[in-house]
Amino acid sequence: AQTVTQSQPEMSVQEAETVTLSCTYDTSESNYYLFWYKQPPSRQMILVIRQEAYKQQNATENRFSVNFQKAAKSFSLKISDSQLGDTAMYFCAFMKPLTGTASKLTFGTGTRLQVTL
Amino acid sequence: SAVISQKPSRDICQRGTSLTIQCQVDSQVTMMFWYRQQPGQSLTLIATANQGSEATYESGFVIDKFPISRPNLTFSTLTVSNMSPEDSSIYLCSAGTSGNYEQYFGPGTRLTVT
Numbered sequence A: 001a002q003t004v005t006q007s008q009p010e011m012s013v014q015e016a017e018t019v020t021l022s023c024t025y026d027t028s029e030s031n032y033y034l035f036w037y038k039q040p041p042s043r044q045m046i047l048v049i050r051q052e053a054y055k056q057q058n059a060t061e062n063r064f065s066v067n068f069q070k071a072a073k074s075f076s077l078k079i080s081d082s083q084l085g086d087t088a089m090y091f092c093a094f095m096k097p098l099t100g101t102a103s104k105l106t107f108g109t110g111t112r113l114q115v116t117l
Numbered sequence B: 001s002a003v004i005s006q007k008p009s010r011d012i013c014q015r016g017t018s019l020t021i022q023c024q025v026d027s028q029v030t031m032m033f034w035y036r037q038q039p040g041q042s043l044t045l046i047a048t049a050n051q052g053s054e055a056t057y058e059s060g061f062v063i064d065k066f067p068i069s070r071p072n073l074t075f076s077t078l079t080v081s082n083m084s085p086e087d088s089s090i091y092l093c094s095a096g097t098s099g100n101y102e103q104y105f106g107p108g109t110r111l112t113v114t
Helices: none
Strands: A003-005 A010-014 A019-021 A024-026 A033-039 A046-052 A064-069 A074-079 A088-095 A105-107 A111-116 B004-007 B010-013 B019-025 B031-037 B043-049 B075-080 B089-096 B103-105 B109-113
Touching: A003 A088, A003 A105, A010 A019, A019 A111, A024 A074, A033 A064, A033 A074, A046 A064, A046 A074, A046 B103, A074 A088, A105 B043, B004 B089, B019 B031, B019 B089, B019 B109, B031 B075, B043 B075, B075 B089
Parallel strands: A010 A111, B010 B109
Antiparallel strands: A003 A024, A019 A074, A033 A046, A033 A088, A064 A074, A088 A105, A088 A111, B004 B019, B019 B075, B031 B043, B031 B089, B089 B103, B089 B109
């Protein structure tokens, strides 16, 4: 079974600064997907970014980027130019895909990020 | 992507009763899932809702407690049966489309059992 570990329960960053959230995982699979989801106080889960394990290039979505280290089984999220709206719970998640479609997600315990003025 | 709605958004129920949560997707999806998020905690998968057949339950979750239906490719229900205060959680529905490995989530149903 896969496990996902987020070792930072809470983090704080000042507006406009950069913050990195850590995630490690354990799996024996070679083909998998990794995701970061954001859950603001409204509790809506929002997909932030995804990474395919077979891709060496790190994924980037605007101010969000990942540092994917497959051998180390590490998948950190970097948020640049932090904004107040980035305040949320961030979950790292692992998926072993089924053929051609999504499969179940295994989530980490989450990191609560507070962006301050 | 897919837009997912859930009803009700929240409810307060008495011990021993049952509640059915509805999940509606705005497009046909191949996979639908139900997750539970206990207060201040992460998400745990309850089951995969299979269209036209019985749901696939994760360890620790059983059909008698959490019966699930999925009559078509856009709709699913989760029933929380014989509720106890330990069932107080947020229940989230998610969906995934063919050819895309992403999952999209509904807004969740906050259940409080008294």
